[in-house]
Amino acid sequence: MSAFRSHMHAALAEARAAAKRGEVPVGAVVTRGNAVIARAGNRMRELRDPTAHAEMLAIRAACATLGSERLTDCDLWVTLEPCPACAGAIAAARIGRLYYGAADPKSGGVAQGPRVFDHPQAHWKPEVYSGIAEDEAAQLLKVFFAARRDQDPR
Amino acid sequence: MSAFRSHMHAALAEARAAAKRGEVPVGAVVTRGNAVIARAGNRMRELRDPTAHAEMLAIRAACATLGSERLTDCDLWVTLEPCPACAGAIAAARIGRLYYGAADPKSGGVAQGPRVFDHPQAHWKPEVYSGIAEDEAAQLLKVFFAARRDQDPR
Numbered sequence: 664m665s666a667f668r669s670h671m672h673a674a675l676a677e678a679r680a681a682a683k684r685g686e687v688p689v690g691a692v693v694t695r696g697n698a699v700i701a702r703a704g705n706r707m708r709e710l711r712d713p714t715a716h717a718e719m720l721a722i723r724a725a726c727a728t729l730g731s732e733r734l735t736d737c738d739l740w741v742t743l744e745p746c747p748a749c750a751g752a753i754a755a756a757r758i759g760r761l762y763y764g765a766a767d768p769k770s771g772g773v774a775q776g777p778r779v780f781d782h783p784q785a786h787w788k789p790e791v792y793s794g795i796a797e798d799e800a801a802q803l804l805k806v807f808f809a810a811r812r813d814q815d816p817r
Numbered sequence: 818m819s820a821f822r823s824h825m826h827a828a829l830a831e832a833r834a835a836a837k838r839g840e841v842p843v844g845a846v847v848t849r850g851n852a853v854i855a856r857a858g859n860r861m862r863e864l865r866d867p868t869a870h871a872e873m874l875a876i877r878a879a880c881a882t883l884g885s886e887r888l889t890d891c892d893l894w895v896t897l898e899p900c901p902a903c904a905g906a907i908a909a910a911r912i913g914r915l916y917y918g919a920a921d922p923k924s925g926g927v928a929q930g931p932r933v934f935d936h937p938q939a940h941w942k943p944e945v946y947s948g949i950a951e952d953e954a955a956q957l958l959k960v961f962f963a964a965r966r967d968q969d970p971r
Contacts, residue, residue: 711886712877713909714868723866732865747933748909751902751926755867769938772905776938777931779901784923784930 670694670740671764671796677704677717678742678803684709688803691717691741693725693734693758700737701725717741718749722756733757742800744793747772750779754787761789764800824848824894825918825950831858831871832896832957838863842957845871845895847879847888847912854891855879871895872903876910887911896954898947901926904933908941915943918954 670692677690681704693701703720707713718741725734738760739753744767751772753761761773772779773791780788824846831844835858847855857874861867872895879888892914893907898921905926907915915927926933927945934942 707886707909711884712880713886713888713911714873714877714906719868723868726866730865732861732867734867746905746909747926747931747938748902748905751900751905752868755900755902757867770940771938772901772931772933776936777901777926777933779926779931779933782930784901784925786924 668796670699670738671742671762673699673702674717674740674742674764675796675799675803677702678800681705681717682803682807688807689717689741689743691721691739693721693737693739695729695737700728714748716746716749718745719752722752722758726756735759738762739789740795742796743767743804744771744773744775746770747777747779750777751785753789754780754785757787758789760792762792762795764793764795765797765804766793822950824853824892825896825916827853827856828871828894828896828918829950829953829957831856832954835859835871836957836961842961843871843895843897845875845893847875847891847893849883849891854882868902870900870903872899873906876906876912880910889913892916893943894949896950897921897958898925898927898929900924901931901933904931905939907943908934908939911941912943914946916946916949918947918949919951919958920947 674690678688682688686705690704701724706715735757742764828844832842836842840859844858855878860869888910896918
């Protein structure tokens with residue numbers, strides 16, 4: 664499997680693991696060259712922390728691993744378009760390239776709504792590649808929310 | 818001193834403490850009713866964490882204190898206009914009211930640039946009150962950056 668596919672594959676595995684914990688299935692990995700240096704899935708419910716999105720946790724873990732506040736030579740792979748909070752964190756961390764899977768018309772902050780990187784206030788704009796394994800990423804979310812509606816039809 | 822003034826006063830104290838640690842002087846407190854339930858200053862350099870903004874740390878501490886992912890009946894007081902990452906976190910935490918001091922034309926994400934709360938993707942828009950003790954908040958930043966320029970004139 665190419666590195667390109669395998670990194671998004673690792674992010675999808677994190678998303679599936681998140682779903683098993685009852686979290687919205689989103690996963691992320693941070694890579695440097697071909698090496699995965701951090702990986703995370705959503706943990707907002709488990710940690711009772713509204714900022715514990717997959718991207719945020721992966722960025723913080725990567726910074727801890729490298730002992731650096733900057734991830735300039737790193738890339739982020741995430742199964743869903745980042746929200747404004749995560750897009751802001753990506754800019755703050757100086758992530759080089761952002762690869763994401765499904766678009767998020769409801770909560771996205773990159774290609775719609777606030778379009779966080781498209782303002783001078785961002786200071787940093789990663790290269791952005793979208794639509795990578797988007798069907799699989801979107802399907803995970805669809806199945807998760809359908810099951811949740813069945814369990815709690817309010 | 819009114820509660821209104823005293824909460825921003827506490828945020829300014831956190832900003833001054835941040836400056837003493839060599840951090841950009843921004844401070845934040847989370848209140849519920851008249852009680853301060855969390856307070857923090859910037860710790861990005863100390864923690865080597867680009868997401869360790871005052872608001873983000875205060876929100877996470879408040880959630881930990883209350884054991885809740887939601888801060889619906891809480892308010893956030895911060896000395897500087899939040900960046901897009903923090904504005905996204907404020908929306909995710911369902912903060913009721915946001916009170917901030919100085920505007921941040923360079924990095925702000927509330928009243929300029931991405932205007933995170935002004936898009937349907939935000940799902941939550943706090944009441945926003947700006948300009949509270951803004952002169953003192955702006956002066957702290959001005960003194961900090963002037964001293965840094967003197968120390969490192971590159």
